[in-house]
Amino acid sequence: MTKIEKKNLAWGYLFIAPAIIGLTLFIVAPMIFSFIISFTDWDMITSFKWIGLTNYQTIFTDDIDFWNSIKVTFIFAIVQVPCVQIFSFLLANLLNSKVKGVSIFRTLFYIPSILPFVAVAILWMFIYNPDFGLLNQFLGFFHIPPQDWLVSNKLVIPSLVIMAMWMGGGAMIISLAGLQGVPNYLYEAVEMDGGGRIHKFWYVTVPMMSPIIFFNAVMNLIGVMQAFNEAYIMTQGGPDKHTYFYLYMIYQAAFKEGHMGYASALAWILFVILVIVTLLVFRFSRNLIYYEAEVK
Amino acid sequence: MKKYRILLVLFSIVLIFMTGCAGSGSGASSSDGKVTITFMNWAGGGEKASLERAVEAFNKTHSDIYVKQEFVTGDYDTKINSLLAAGDPPDVAYVYEYNTMAWGEKGILEDLQPYFEKSKDVSMDDFIPGVLFNNKGKTWGAGIGPETMVLFYNKELFKDAGMAPPSADPHHPWTWDQFVNAAKKLTVDVNGKHPSDAAFNADRIKTYGAMIPIGFNTLDPLLRSNDGGYVSSDGKTIELNSPDSLEVLQKVADLSFKDHVAPIPKKASTLPDAPIMVQNKQLGMYISGNYDNATFGENGYQPGYAAIPMFKKPSNIAWAAGFSMFQGSKHKKAAWEFMEYMLNPKNIKSMYSDSVWIPTKKSWYTDKEKLKLWTGNSRHSGNYNKVVLPTMLDNIAQLPDTVTIKNFNDMQKYFDDATGKLFDGNGKTSAEKAIKTLDTDKIKQLLDGAYK
Missing domain, CATH: 3.40.190.10 (Periplasmic binding protein-like II)
Incomplete structure (x- = not known):
């Protein structure tokens, strides 16, 4: 190593130091800590009691909420991710067309995703109110009887999904950026071959966009598996625990019941589940995604 | 050497971070000696x-x-x-x-x-x-x-229906049947029909006759009044699955699902707050802590006060x-x-006169001068004293399980889970079926007697 190289190395370390230190102190260290306390009985007040694998054993065999939470979280994810992704992708395509005032539309559709979630949640709670909510009033014009939306066992998940679609501006804006990078000559080639709009969409747009759709979907999936705000603000896990999402259960165990060790064990199980689910998604989507730069 | 210097810099940065995180302890004396x-x-x-x-x-x-x-x-x-x-x-x-x-x-x-x-x-x-x-x-x-529990009601609704208001005497409160019958008469749908009419529309109710907001504070006194409860007073056995307790739970659920005089519990969160509903004549009577009287007072509304209804014997809780x-x-x-x-109640008198709380000292209930200090105002008119004073002085109000039973806070999750199947559903699950799902093993592990 020359002197200059050494010096560069030193400066390099110095510049990445804040990021590394931040990661260590605020992410890695708490993770290690939570892993350790997941083997203890700790109420945050008195000292730790080492109980080995008891927390994990109780979770899998003797927890009244665990399996239900896994179930409702997966149901929410399986319904929410495709709906939000398809909707925001189609919306991005619409907003990519050349119409007057397209930038206004882009702004309008993007705004919901940058609003604070609490404000959005309160707004939709008004919309979904069974007695004086906007939605039931609107349905009333078509003589559709009032629905219970957030307090109905059957409708609560669809209600949350509709709200998530409305807030899907983040995925939309990424898709929109991607769409503008799809080269025009490919569309021209389809035209030359006599293809129409649907052909262009299906044989050019979708394959070219597949990495972006995939990215959006994976981020969305990881996010939705950690759904918390919906349950905390809008439903309190109800009705009848149909939205008792995994993270909400962890929160209840940690802070409502004061079982920090148990909650840490739950959190580690979620971590493992997320890793497995993400790996599975990567595996099954391998043949569905087209990377232009990929050498096979 | 240079390598070590880098490490030294890194180390000092870490130290700065860590001291920043440690923060300073509380309770510091300020410079002026305070x-x-x-x-x-x-x-x-x-x-x-x-x-x-x-x-x-x-x-x-x-x-x-x-x-x-x-x-x-x-x-x-x-x-x-x-x-x-x-x-x-x-x-x-x-x-x-x-x-x-x-x-x-x-x-x-x-x-x-x-x-x-x-x-x-x-x-x-x-x-x-x-x-x-x-x-x-x-x-x-x-x-x-x-706090203690009170039955609040809208006086005009009773007058309009030509009915006598609920009993204010905590020694002789209304029986549960009297309570339900009155609720049936007060309940009206948007077309003016009562639950007894064939054309009654339970989905479009304009005025609910009664409401028991589902929660520990409302259920505990009612269960006690039927010789039931969550756990026995010695904290050794579960009582929520006794026939007496089941009867109470079923009858409370029936208010919503069978008699259609009360809102469906899981829909209660979408309704306005109970004091507002009473004021707006959307609700006839409901049970709540006396703290709701402060809310009524702030809204400038004068509700009626009555003793909470009973099953076998008068009962209430205070905590x-x-x-x-x-x-x-x-x-x-x-x-x-x-x-x-x-x-010293004197120093926080407005808490009691505003009706946020009731006083902690016996003499403030018995001594006429002191009584005047907190009840001599518009927020304590009507039957207020008649309801609250005997409840507190004559041992009608008892300490709730939350205070007396060891580990009750940990058990509550399991109780709520079982009662949730009764109240949060659509009325298809009976009390017996719901409470059968009670995780008695878990609760038994937590049962550890009572304090005192």
């Missing part, structure tokens, strides 16, 4: 305004102590648990009644007994039962804001959150001086 103590509580609305006045008055009259109030909105337990975990508890704080005894035994709270013994201002004798958190000769807290000192406090003398001040 001792600052923190008082943490969950007060909001009228209670907050009253507390602010009381603390301000204390700060003005005590030149050597400054009390800093911290109002926590939202998850109080979360906040206080985090502070305890960080080793930085407040000096004085409200503690939820279900935590006070347990935290005392865990060594988090300061035993107040020695302080009371030395005090000239407050004695332990005059308190109404249940306000002091006594266990094994130690006192882990002293409530300043007792207060703990008002406690933390062992981690660095200024215990100053903290007690503040507590002593707050424990």
